[in-house]
Amino acid sequence: MGELTTSRLGAMQYDPAPESPDIAHLQERYGLFIDGSFTDPSASESFATVNPANEVVLAHVAQASNEDVNAAVTAARRAYETKWSKTTGAQRSKYLYRIARLIQERSRELAVVETLDNGKPIRESRDVDIPLAAAHFFYYAGWADKLDYAGFGLSPRPLGVAGQIIPWNFPLLMAAWKLAPALAAGNTCVLKPAETTPLTALVLAEILQQAELPPGVVNVVTGDGTTGAALVDHPDVDKIAFTGSTEVGRMIQRRVATSHKHLTLELGGKGANIVFEDAPVDEVIEGIIDGIFFNQGHVCCAGSRLLVQESVADEVLRRLLRRVDQLRVGDPLDKNTDVGAINSAAQLARIEELTAYGEEEGATRYTSSCTLPDRGYWFAPTVFADVAQSHRIAREEIFGPVLSVLTFRTPEEAVAKANNTNYGLACGVWSEKGSRTLWVAERLRAGVVWANTYNRFDPASPFGGVRESGFGREGGRHGLEAYLDV
Amino acid sequence: MSERLDVKKTYKLLINGAFPRSESGRSYEVTSLRGAFLANVAQASRKDVRDAVVAARAAQAKWWALSAYNRGQVIYRLAEMAESRREELAEHVSLAEGLKLKAARAVVARATDRVVWYAGWSDKVAQVFGSSNPVAGPFFNFSVPTPSGVVGVVAEQDSSLEAFVEAVFAPIAVGNAVVALASEQRPTPSVLLGEMTATSDFPGGVLNVLTGFTGELAPTLAAHEDVDGLDLAGVDEGFADELALLGAGSIKRILRPASEDSPLRRLRAFIETSTVWHTIGQ
Numbered sequence: 042m043g044e045l046t047t048s049r050l051g052a053m054q055y056d057p058a059p060e061s062p063d064i065a066h067l068q069e070r071y072g073l074f075i076d077g078s079f080t081d082p083s084a085s086e087s088f089a090t091v092n093p094a095n096e097v098v099l100a101h102v103a104q105a106s107n108e109d110v111n112a113a114v115t116a117a118r119r120a121y122e123t124k125w126s127k128t129t130g131a132q133r134s135k136y137l138y139r140i141a142r143l144i145q146e147r148s149r150e151l152a153v154v155e156t157l158d159n160g161k162p163i164r165e166s167r168d169v170d171i172p173l174a175a176a177h178f179f180y181y182a183g184w185a186d187k188l189d190y191a192g193f194g195l196s197p198r199p200l201g202v203a204g205q206i207i208p209w210n211f212p213l214l215m216a217a218w219k220l221a222p223a224l225a226a227g228n229t230c231v232l233k234p235a236e237t238t239p240l241t242a243l244v245l246a247e248i249l250q251q252a253e254l255p256p257g258v259v260n261v262v263t264g265d266g267t268t269g270a271a272l273v274d275h276p277d278v279d280k281i282a283f284t285g286s287t288e289v290g291r292m293i294q295r296r297v298a299t300s301h302k303h304l305t306l307e308l309g310g311k312g313a314n315i316v317f318e319d320a321p322v323d324e325v326i327e328g329i330i331d332g333i334f335f336n337q338g339h340v341c342c343a344g345s346r347l348l349v350q351e352s353v354a355d356e357v358l359r360r361l362l363r364r365v366d367q368l369r370v371g372d373p374l375d376k377n378t379d380v381g382a383i384n385s386a387a388q389l390a391r392i393e394e395l396t397a398y399g400e401e402e403g404a405t406r407y408t409s410s411c412t413l414p415d416r417g418y419w420f421a422p423t424v425f426a427d428v429a430q431s432h433r434i435a436r437e438e439i440f441g442p443v444l445s446v447l448t449f450r451t452p453e454e455a456v457a458k459a460n461n462t463n464y465g466l467a468c469g470v471w472s473e474k475g476s477r478t479l480w481v482a483e484r485l486r487a488g489v490v491w492a493n494t495y496n497r498f499d500p501a502s503p504f505g506g507v508r509e510s511g512f513g514r515e516g517g518r519h520g521l522e523a524y525l526d527v
Numbered sequence: 528m529s530e531r532l533d534v535k536k537t538y539k540l541l542i543n544g545a546f547p548r549s550e551s552g553r554s555y556e557v558t559s560l561r562g563a564f565l566a567n568v569a570q571a572s573r574k575d576v577r578d579a580v581v582a583a584r585a586a587q588a589k590w591w592a593l594s595a596y597n598r599g600q601v602i603y604r605l606a607e608m609a610e611s612r613r614e615e616l617a618e619h620v621s622l623a624e625g626l627k628l629k630a631a632r633a634v635v636a637r638a639t640d641r642v643v644w645y646a647g648w649s650d651k652v653a654q655v656f657g658s659s660n661p662v663a664g665p666f667f668n669f670s671v672p673t674p675s676g677v678v679g680v681v682a683e684q685d686s687s688l689e690a691f692v693e694a695v696f697a698p699i700a701v702g703n704a705v706v707a708l709a710s711e712q713r714p715t716p717s718v719l720l721g722e723m724t725a726t727s728d729f730p731g732g733v734l735n736v737l738t739g740f741t742g743e744l745a746p747t748l749a750a751h752e753d754v755d756g757l758d759l760a761g762v763d764e765g766f767a768d769e770l771a772l773l774g775a776g777s778i779k780r781i782l783r784p785a786s787e788d789s790p791l792r793r794l795r796a797f798i799e800t801s802t803v804w805h806t807i808g809q
Binding site: 176192193194287290291294295298299306308463475478479482486487488489490491492493494497499501502503504505507508509510511512514517518519522527 | 655656658660661662663664666668670673675676755768771772774775776777778780781789791792795799800801802803804805806
């Protein structure tokens, strides 16, 4: 690839348009949500959750011990035996519709809480995370009374008590992805939010109270990895659903292997975004940007490897770099912000470590000229050109705003390079030629293929990986299977 | 001394469409339930398992590249082969399982009918398990079932033919390639069925049949990083735990015996759902 020269326009200047943090109505302390009410943890331990954009403590959250997890599972079991398994599909359906509506009603508050706790731009939490979370409950509400027609035989049985462990990148949305199909299918749940982003799950718990969901049907236990491990190991849990890294997923599959627990895993990825020479460049640039810089690249299906056809590589790279320079990085609560804060110091360290390897192994680094805030966890959008398939930045999931650019000549080569990974979550294909797009899509080993778009999600669309990106689907009719004994 | 001597058969492995002895040169004795000598069967080695996985990986791409209609015809062709050699199969089942010939014939009939059933599935799975998804946006969004890839089958130990057919042809019908470890003590019917695939237009390597000691071979199959799925039909619970642990290393899809088995469960076990979003616009 040629010299990395670009005109540095920088981001356009707008007056700040911040959303008010007061809308969050945060409490100083949050307890565990067990059996329908907020309770203090048995060991009275708590931890602080901070705003990654300025390192200010937002609230103190309970650290659930083994005893607390046991109490939550016991409540879920009791609710399953005495109430939830005796409700009709139509009743479960109505509870889920109520929850969907309550999320919509409190969407502004939820969006602000999410942005404060996670660091993602308010534009994304407001336009993507929260509406999609509501949509998931709305979609699965409609399945609860139609399970006989879902293609799994008549009266498909639920599994029982589901332990659900979710990541920090889309906190409320992941809670919705887990809870909605589980409840529709007739299971009760113990949800373990991520350590760094527990707050929206706790607001959701309030919403469940407002929806008058029977106590114990959903329990929320906050804590670190030990809380998750206690849930995975609990003998009275029938199902574990986990979204997170492949490393932790592998550990969970091992821990569950010798039990009779059902398991679904939604793990990491190293998505290839494949650009053919005939694709319209303007759309391609926006698609690449969405693919890797959406949610600071904290996306398991991020298009973190750009595969661009050699004939257009120089032009695509030139225009891409110009666009990267125009991304507005900064205050996540500002409605003009494109890229927010990195979720935690630990994640920032991981990104810094892997990008250092990028340079060391010979890739050419381009970093956005944006200015970063003084406090908080920040990483400027970064593009690596001249990346080889053997480089760590082309093989390992960085989970940050870092793009690796590789080139190809033929469709066969593009497919071979895209599939040259142990992961298989998502890929993008950009071309005006439908036959070629479908030819490529058919050969990609990935659970999701986006053609002329990227990072689209919908409750009706099954999402999940192949190979070491995990198994099981979330979304659509297929998502019910993860919570039915079929 | 004018009585004709039988021509005894050598039972070998099926790897990549060929019938090698084990690369190890080993064999072991298989007897009838009453202890009468039946055959010296090739005793596959761990190297044979790895060779079979390599063959299956290459064959899977060819198998999946065929049209679903064509795959169905190939599987149906196997049913034709089994039907025309049903007496031979029945004799094998009878000796292996200690059944009277009449009962063994019934087993063969059922097994053959299951091959026919799976032949028909190959071009139905996409319609039954696939969908078009009404997403909120200008996209045509569809989901299709795709094969997991290479599936390792540890075949049931008692049912030498019928259970073998279930475990092997469910994943093959949906586009996977299979490396099967035959019943350790009753392997000859599955070896014979494997031979029939060689005259049924299966690309070499779609079905690989290994005979040998389950305890020795299954861990290699379970731990192999290029195996995507594992059917643990033929091992006891304790050993299944051990194999499931090994399989977790590469996030394998693992099917363990269920108390009540439905054919759809087996059919669904080794398919992935692949979803494509395509923009709609002028």
